[in-house]
Amino acid sequence: MKSFAVIAALLLLPVTPLAAQSWCTPRKADAGxxxxxxxxxxxxxxxxxxxxxxxxxxxxxxxxxxxxxxxxxxxxxxxxxxxxxxxIPGLIDTHVHVGSDVSGEDSRVRAGRRLCRALLGGVTAVRDMAGDTRALASMTRDAKVGDMAAPDIYYAALWAGPAFFSDPRTAQASAGEVPGSMPGMRAIDSTTDLRQAVAEARGTGATAIKLYAALTPALVDAATAEAHRQGLLVWAHAAIGQVTPLEVVSAGVDVVSHASLPARQLGRDGYAALLKDSARVVERTFATPMFDSLFGEMRRRGTLFDPTLFIYSDERQSLQPIAAAVTARAYRLGVTIVAGTDSLGNGDEGGWQAPNLHEELRLLVQLGGLSTSDALAAATRNAARTIGALEGRGTIQPGKLADLVILDGxxxxxxxxxxxxxxxxxxxxxxxxxxxxxx
Ligand SMILES: [Zn+2]
Structure with missing residues (x-):
């Protein structure tokens, strides 16, 4: 009878509320x-x-x-x-959003579960590509000192043209303030005092300015130059509305995202034609002087490329052949690839689930043609460059942070x-x- 009771107790244990949370307990480094x-x-x-x-x-x-x-x-x-x-070195997901909808999908509890699952899956740092910098600053602090079981967070202040600020996501991320007027999420145009705006962005604790929608080539140039002058990185999509991929790269931004976007270099009609026949797109499709120039410029400047292949697996499936072919061509021409998911992982209740970065690594090898060691570099050494942190992380060397993943295989x-x-x-x-x- 006694052993029955023990078995019953063991069976019950995993469903008690206390046990359900214990997988996420923060830990501190040993003093010795x-x-x-x-x-x-x-x-x-x-x-x-x-x-x-x-x-x-x-x-x-x-x-x-x-x-x-x-x-x-x-x-x-x-x-x-x-x-x-x-x-291997701790993994870095170079494209996540954990603070966009702070009162909903990214509530502290949900973001905490998402971040904790990622940490236990080997992710020790993330690049957050824009959200509410007030919430991000708080989580960044807690993750850094070990009050929260989470990867370290590096985040952006988002800038876009005034037209973008009717997007409901900007209202979520600036709740309590007027969208477009916050230091961490600001509308800019040709009249903006960029020097002041960058200084205010720095005050949010951001690592970078993310340049988003509704901008002109001249503004992308000027914003990038001023951000760099004040020591911030610049992150962007590989095309920003009417600003072409080559213009984005030539402005000197540090990292460009989403593997379908470089194809917009074809112009509106060329891109529309490509979309019509997207299932037949292969790496050779981008073996042209136009793309040789674009990828050559990225290689020359050291522009990091964040393909986010993961997001082309479901809703954007029709773009997947384009994303795969662009990634493969850029990689072959020597562009440095980094590993971002645009979707860190699940924030629902329940136990541990693998972060999406492992699927991104698999896709970089399978679709992008990366060697396994280059895929790992995309999530370690090269990923550390996206957040300006190579001096302290990204490789396992004396003096660097002890961010490690111990694997069975x-x-x-x-x-x-x-x-x-x-x-x-x-x-x-x-x-x-x-x-x-x-x-
Ligand atoms: Zn994103």
Whole structure:
């Protein structure tokens, strides 16, 4: 009878409210040294994977990386032997929205679940592509200090032409204020004092200005120059309304998003013709002087390309062949690709679910033709460049933040193994990987 009661208790445990939340408990870094030993290390620098490696962590940073046993460990080091596991840098999703509709879809509880699931799936930082900077600033702070189990957040102040501010999303993200008048989401035109506007954007804690809709080439040029002068990055779509992809790139923006948009370089009629026959679009379709110039300019300038292939899997399925072909062509011509989903993952109630970044990695390999190591670089070293954070993250090297993903399988052999997460380390805090939660 007693064992019956124990079994009944075990069966009941997962459905109690307390247990339902426990998968999301924030953790802090150990105060002392922690050594992960015996791992196969893919450090993200371009070096081949190294078996038999020790990663020494102190607080939130990496204190050393060396062959097992080749350096003495500091007295009192906690040793975690992880023989045969594969370690990669923490993953970065370069396109998410977790603060757009703060009173609804992005409520603190829903955004928290979405971010926590991503963290336990190996995502240790995200680039938020515009929302309510007031809410984003608060979550960014909590994620950074470990009061919230979440990836670190880097976000944008959004600028667009006045015509854009009838869009209901701008009202959601500026609730309580007049849409278009907030430092974190502002309408600009040729009369705007850009110097003042950038200074105010910096005050929101933003990493970048996101240039969005209803702008002119001259404004894109001027806004980009002033943002850079004051130390902010500039993020944009690969075409901004009437501003062509080549004009966006030539303005000097740092990152361009969405793989169907470079095709707008064809002009209105050319693009319409392409859409009519989109199922027959292949990489060769973009092997033309026009696209050689566009992708050549991106390569020359180091413009980062965020294809967001994930979003072309459902509603925008008809654009998927265009997105795939553009990504493949840009990659072949040496454009640096980064991994963004435009959809971090599920915010509904319930237990852990994999973040969408793992599907994006699979699509970059399958549709974009990326090697598995370039797909991983798209979510690590190159992704860190999109947020201006390569100095502190994106590779596993002494002095950088201890953001690591410990995997059961080899993602270089099979990109799907990037989802086989055993442990996640973020700023030195060690979390169980989401897939291990049910074990
Ligand atoms: Zn987006």
């Amino acid at each position: 040294y922690v050594a992960l030993t015996g791992v196969i290390l893919w450090d993200g620098t371009g070096a081949p994977a190294q078996p038999g490696t020790t990663i020494l962590i102190h607080g939130e940073r990496i204190a050393g990386v060396f062959q097992d046993g080749m350096q003495p460990l500091p007295v009192g080091t906690t040793v975690r032997a992880l023989p045969g596991t594969f370690v 080899d993602p270089i052999a099979d990109i799907g193994q990037a989802g086989a997460v055993r442990l996640v380390v973020k700023r030195g805090a060690i979390y169980p990987g989401g897939p291990t939660a049910g074990r």
